[in-house]
Amino acid sequence: xxxxxxxxxxxxxxxxxxxxxxxxxxxxxxxxxxxxxxxxxxxxxxxxxxxxxxxxxxxxxxxxxxxxxxxxxxxxxxxxxxxxxxxxxxxxxxxxxxxxxxxxxxxxxxxxxxxxxxxxxxxxxxxxxxxxxxxxxxxxxxxxxxxxxxxxxxxxxxxxxxxxxxxxxxxxxxxxxxxxxxxxxxxxxxxxxxxxxxxxxxxxxxxxxxxxxxxxxxxxxxxxxxxxxxxxxxxxxxxxxxxxxxxxxxxxxxxxxxx
Amino acid sequence: xxxxxxxxxxxxxxxxxxxxxxxxxxxxxxxxxxxxxxxxxxxxxxxxxxxxxxxxxxxxxxxxxxxxxxxxxxxxxxxxxxxxxxxxxxxxxxxxxxxxxxxxxxxxxxxxxxxxxxxxxxxxxxxxxxxxxxxxxxxxxxxxxxxxxxxxxxxxxxxxxxxxxxxxxxxxxxxxxxxxxxxxxxxxxxxxxxxxxxxxxxxxxxxxxxxxxxxxxxxxxxxxxxxxxxxxxxxxxxxxxxxxxxxxxxxxxxxxxxxxxxxxxxxxxxx
Numbered sequence: 001x002x003x004x005x006x007x008x009x010x011x012x013x014x015x016x017x018x019x020x021x022x023x024x025x026x027x028x029x030x031x032x033x034x035x036x037x038x039x040x041x042x043x044x045x046x047x048x049x050x051x052x053x054x055x056x057x058x059x060x061x062x063x064x065x066x067x068x069x070x071x072x073x074x075x076x077x078x079x080x081x082x083x084x085x086x087x088x089x090x091x092x093x094x095x096x097x098x099x100x101x102x103x104x105x106x107x108x109x110x111x112x113x114x115x116x117x118x119x120x121x122x123x124x125x126x127x128x129x130x131x132x133x134x135x136x137x138x139x140x141x142x143x144x145x146x147x148x149x150x151x152x153x154x155x156x157x158x159x160x161x162x163x164x165x166x167x168x169x170x171x172x173x174x175x176x177x178x179x180x181x182x183x184x185x186x187x188x189x190x191x192x193x194x195x196x197x198x199x200x201x202x203x204x205x206x207x208x209x210x211x212x213x214x215x216x217x218x219x220x221x222x223x224x225x226x227x228x229x230x231x232x233x234x235x236x237x238x239x240x241x242x243x244x245x246x247x248x249x250x251x252x253x254x255x256x257x258x259x
Numbered sequence: 260x261x262x263x264x265x266x267x268x269x270x271x272x273x274x275x276x277x278x279x280x281x282x283x284x285x286x287x288x289x290x291x292x293x294x295x296x297x298x299x300x301x302x303x304x305x306x307x308x309x310x311x312x313x314x315x316x317x318x319x320x321x322x323x324x325x326x327x328x329x330x331x332x333x334x335x336x337x338x339x340x341x342x343x344x345x346x347x348x349x350x351x352x353x354x355x356x357x358x359x360x361x362x363x364x365x366x367x368x369x370x371x372x373x374x375x376x377x378x379x380x381x382x383x384x385x386x387x388x389x390x391x392x393x394x395x396x397x398x399x400x401x402x403x404x405x406x407x408x409x410x411x412x413x414x415x416x417x418x419x420x421x422x423x424x425x426x427x428x429x430x431x432x433x434x435x436x437x438x439x440x441x442x443x444x445x446x447x448x449x450x451x452x453x454x455x456x457x458x459x460x461x462x463x464x465x466x467x468x469x470x471x472x473x474x475x476x477x478x479x480x481x482x483x484x485x486x487x488x489x490x491x492x493x494x495x496x497x498x499x500x501x502x503x504x505x506x507x508x509x510x511x512x513x514x515x516x517x518x519x520x521x522x523x524x525x526x527x528x529x530x
Binding site: 119125147 | 387388389390391392393395396399400403417418424425426427428430431432434435436437438439440441
């Protein structure tokens with residue numbers, strides 16, 4: 001299409017879009033290489049809160065993706081920035097691997113609660129401790145509020161469910177720092193020297209990825225892998241800019257019509 | 260509605276919450292709230308009809324009554340309305356097979372159902388230590404397999420007091436599942452209208468002649484008020500000072516404890 005405006009930046013979701021746990025989406029490694037031949041303005045934006053930046057990059061490199069640490073912008077980074085800005089000592093409902101991103105932040109005598117995807121913390125005892133801190137007036141920070149995610153054995157509960165529960169119990173709204181918050185996408189675009197209209201987001205989460213990005217003026221491509229379920233594309237208005245079978249198909253479309 | 264005090268109207272029946280009004284639960288069982296044992300006796304002796312409306316779902320009604328009798332309370336199983344029997348009625352009426360996310364103590368209430376069969380609904384109670392990622396995720400998946408998902412929640416309380424500390428009640432876990440599955444739970448127990456009305460019907464008292472005494476401002480007081488009863492808030496159990504200025508619920512009265520409520524009620528009747 002001749003009138004199509006050219007895009008200058010590509011944001012790509014990780015889990016469910018280019019890989020599921022330790023397996024790459026078929027064709028995704030090669031597709032990323034083809035994309036890099038056309039543009040270097042790429043950022044991987046992720047709500048995967050179980051893993052620190054280092055863990056994340058090591059896993060991606062182990063399954064064949066060539067990704068630099070400064071190309072990753074995660075919701076954990078956003079949460080860490082937020083905690084520092086507020087000057088809080090967080091109780092971290094995070095897996096040990098994710099706590100690494102907070103290792104130089106004091107967590108003694110906590111005065112705020114940070115919730116990520118943390119199966120080990122989602123037990124009655126720990127949730128009660130977090131609940132009491134919040135009820136006493138300390139802030140609740142959610143890495144993100146995803147309802148569920150795709151695991152190799154099927155869909156699994158995301159941290160959003162537990163955040164919602166804590167919000168209900170305390171009457172306090174969480175400050176959400178990850179996708180699909182506007183602030184998250186604005187922060188991610190900061191170093192990409194382009195306006196939102198010149199950027200695209202590719203992801204498997206119709207609300208978190210596609211709608212979140214489209215809300216600030218970016219284009220959103222939905223891929224039918226990962227957590228995608230039939231009919232997801234009809235859940236948002238306006239609809240996704242494009243709906244693609246998988247990441248390689250999304251890259252084909254970008255190369256053909258948008259870049 | 261005439262202005263004035265709640266005890267100025269003709270009260271023929273009283274619904275009493277149990278935990279936080281009669282006694283405080285602890286790991287060792289429980290401790291009666293001072294004056295409550297006598298208050299129940301005085302209320303019954305006065306001829307005012309009494310029923311007990313609890314959202315307790317960690318044990319059967321029989322176990323609860325046994326425990327309260329040991330503590331010194333005068334009450335019997337038929338006087339107690341609890342969510343588990345209400346849930347069972349609903350399951351039977353709709354021909355549903357439950358997946359249970361409940362505390363083991365309440366399981367005997369569900370013995371009429373084939374728990375090995377493929378579930379057609381989920382029933383959630385105050386499962387306490389049973390709530391963890393595995394059990395919640397398993398329940399989430401069961402709901403996803405249903406079309407549409409049917410979630411039944413035995414109460415939706417936010418928290419309660421246990422052994423001096425506030426503990427999460429079933430509500431936050433129900434809300435977690437509702438959010439993840441995008442469904443709305445059917446609530447049995449307080450504040451479900453049918454629950455209050457069932458207890459009133461059992462004692463043959465009209466809503467305008469009845470009062471609910473509870474420590475949960477939303478589910479006890481607010482729930483009863485929505486059914487046309489008066490709602491009385493005690494300053495025991497899970498009560499917090501912020502409840503005095505609750506954004507949604509304005510009780511018909513505040514009392515220090517159940518004994519105080521019964522004093523006011525009986526003084527007025529004697530006039």
